[in-house]
Amino acid sequence: MKKIIRYVASLVLVALVAYNSVYFKKLDEVKAGTASFNAAKYASEFWTKKLLPHTTRAIEIGQLLTLLQTDKNKAFSDYSHALGIGNVRYFLVKGSGTVQAVEENQVLVKVASEREKPEVILVTEFVFGNAVRDASGEIDINEFTNSMDFNNVSAEINKIIREKIIPPFKSKVKRGDRINFIGAIELNKEHLNTRSIEIIPVDLKITN
Amino acid sequence: MRFSPKYFIALILVLFWFALIRCKTRQSTDEPKKMAIVVSTLNNPWFVFLAERAAAKAKELGYESKVFDSQNNTSLETDHFENAISSGYDAILFNPTDADGSVVNVKNATAAGVPVFCMDREINSTNAATSQILSDSYSGCVTIAKYFVETLNKNGKYVELLGLVGDNNTWNRSKGFHSVVDHYAGLKMVAQQSADFDRNKAMEVLESILQANPDIDAVFCGNDAMAMGAYQALAAAGKSDKVKVFGFDGAEDVVKSIQDGKIKATGMQFPEVMAQTAATMADQYFKGKRDFPKKMPVAVEMVKKDNVDNYAAYGKK
Numbered sequence: 001m002k003k004i005i006r007y008v009a010s011l012v013l014v015a016l017v018a019y020n021s022v023y024f025k026k027l028d029e030v031k032a033g034t035a036s037f038n039a040a041k042y043a044s045e046f047w048t049k050k051l052l053p054h055t056t057r058a059i060e061i062g063q064l065l066t067l068l069q070t071d072k073n074k075a076f077s078d079y080s081h082a083l084g085i086g087n088v089r090y091f092l093v094k095g096s097g098t099v100q101a102v103e104e105n106q107v108l109v110k111v112a113s114e115r116e117k118p119e120v121i122l123v124t125e126f127v128f129g130n131a132v133r134d135a136s137g138e139i140d141i142n143e144f145t146n147s148m149d150f151n152n153v154s155a156e157i158n159k160i161i162r163e164k165i166i167p168p169f170k171s172k173v174k175r176g177d178r179i180n181f182i183g184a185i186e187l188n189k190e191h192l193n194t195r196s197i198e199i200i201p202v203d204l205k206i207t208n
Numbered sequence: 209m210r211f212s213p214k215y216f217i218a219l220i221l222v223l224f225w226f227a228l229i230r231c232k233t234r235q236s237t238d239e240p241k242k243m244a245i246v247v248s249t250l251n252n253p254w255f256v257f258l259a260e261r262a263a264a265k266a267k268e269l270g271y272e273s274k275v276f277d278s279q280n281n282t283s284l285e286t287d288h289f290e291n292a293i294s295s296g297y298d299a300i301l302f303n304p305t306d307a308d309g310s311v312v313n314v315k316n317a318t319a320a321g322v323p324v325f326c327m328d329r330e331i332n333s334t335n336a337a338t339s340q341i342l343s344d345s346y347s348g349c350v351t352i353a354k355y356f357v358e359t360l361n362k363n364g365k366y367v368e369l370l371g372l373v374g375d376n377n378t379w380n381r382s383k384g385f386h387s388v389v390d391h392y393a394g395l396k397m398v399a400q401q402s403a404d405f406d407r408n409k410a411m412e413v414l415e416s417i418l419q420a421n422p423d424i425d426a427v428f429c430g431n432d433a434m435a436m437g438a439y440q441a442l443a444a445a446g447k448s449d450k451v452k453v454f455g456f457d458g459a460e461d462v463v464k465s466i467q468d469g470k471i472k473a474t475g476m477q478f479p480e481v482m483a484q485t486a487a488t489m490a491d492q493y494f495k496g497k498r499d500f501p502k503k504m505p506v507a508v509e510m511v512k513k514d515n516v517d518n519y520a521a522y523g524k525k
Contacts, residue, residue: 085481086507126354128388130347142502151346155387191518
């Protein structure tokens with residue numbers, strides 16, 4: 001009898017150790033994190049449901065530049081977004097102005113504003129980076145399993161801009177045109193440089 | 209009363225079992241808390257700086273700490289984790305060796321009640337570590353790649369030197385770079401090889417690539433150690449004036465080389481910010497905070513000739 005109890009106790013102990021040592025998981029579940037994520041679909045929904053509605057809150061570029069001169073900290077705390085730590089932050093801006101030049105990689109625009117009237121660069125070639133994704137503050141990195149998924153969202157948003165926003169504008173725009181624009185800019189809070197502001201466009205309209 | 213040897217062995221085993229459990233769950237409120245700093249390698253000055261800054265911040269916050277060198281070896285890293293857990297370290301500030309291979313170590317520590325804060329390198333799990341403080345390598349390389357395309361005027365032949373293939377940073381940097389450069393048909397990659405983030409290996413790899421491709425225009429390197437190795441190979445071949453070298457990290461010799469016009473650009477990471485954030489989060493954890501962001505990206509800034517004066521090695525002046 002004692003022998004049986006001993007064997008049963010040993011078996012239970014071994015089973016317990018074995019159960020806690022090994023676990024099985026379907027490979028599909030392990031790989032699902034990245035494989036199932038559709039960055040293009042996410043970017044398209046983000047564009048229509050989050051970014052475009054948020055453009056109503058974009059700050060007028062002349063007003064932003066004035067605020068940056070008078071109260072840089074307020075300008076950054078009230079109007080910029082960034083997902084992590086660092087000095088690089090993004091603003092969603094809007095404005096209107098007159099086209100000064102149409103170049104290979106960009107369109108130069110003299111801003112018409114009641115405040116600062118800078119010449120800004122509308123980027124038409126190098127549409128890359130996270131400015132548009134992050135400027136609205138409507139995206140949360142912790143929603144994403146893998147950083148690559150998150151980075152792919154930026155790539156897909158930039159693709160929308162390159163394929164749908166820039167071509168119809170670039171094919172018609174010419175020097176002297178009056179335009180309205182909404183877009184995202186990147187500024188470094190510690191090493192602030194507002195001499196050549198590059199705007200990644202989200203919406204472009206020729207208003208002649 | 210007489211014990212048979214079998215009962216005696218069983219008794220010893222049971223006592224050993226309880227001792228193990230006791231070791232694993234030891235929680236002393238009287239002893240000062242300790243932080244283990246486990247880094248992938250101390251053979252690269254960048255990681256030495258990261259470890260030193262983490263230790264300095266831990267000390268400043270009033271904690272003991274010890275640095276463990278994994279020597280880019282996941283099994284050694286596992287040993288360090290086991291040591292740290294059994295020696296009663298209360299938190300691990302961790303620079304992983306392998307995005308997949310290091311996950312199990314983090315999970316074991318978390319299961320043992322030891323929070324893990326990843327620094328600079330990512331593990332492929334969103335819930336294993338308490339938080340991951342990571343350089344935004346992808347975005348940094350997107351910025352470098354834009355400058356790369358402008359500098360080469362959208363045309364030319366180039367070589368890419370990759371870091372450790374098991375590290376997510378290697379691919380985040382490479383993918384960030386290609387997300388821009390691949391849009392330009394005039395830019396042709398003639399070779400893409402790993403040099404394991406190592407200066408000497410990068411020099412050897414590029415020397416061999418140059419024999420088959422003597423007419424390259426640029427080299428993009430996944431870190432600064434490889435950029436310096438690539439520059440050495442180009443200088444030895446008499447091509448350093450013609451071929452443009454781009455790095456990533458913000459290491460001391462590369463910042464100086466940018467000033468001297470030898471290297472075109474690098475992505476400045478901020479290891480001190482990452483190390484300090486990790487140590488501060490561990491301190492907050494000890495004080496009861498549990499709600500940490502799973503990932504905390506740290507912005508990378510491009511350093512080139514016209515802004516190099518704003519930067520010093522591993523950060524800002």
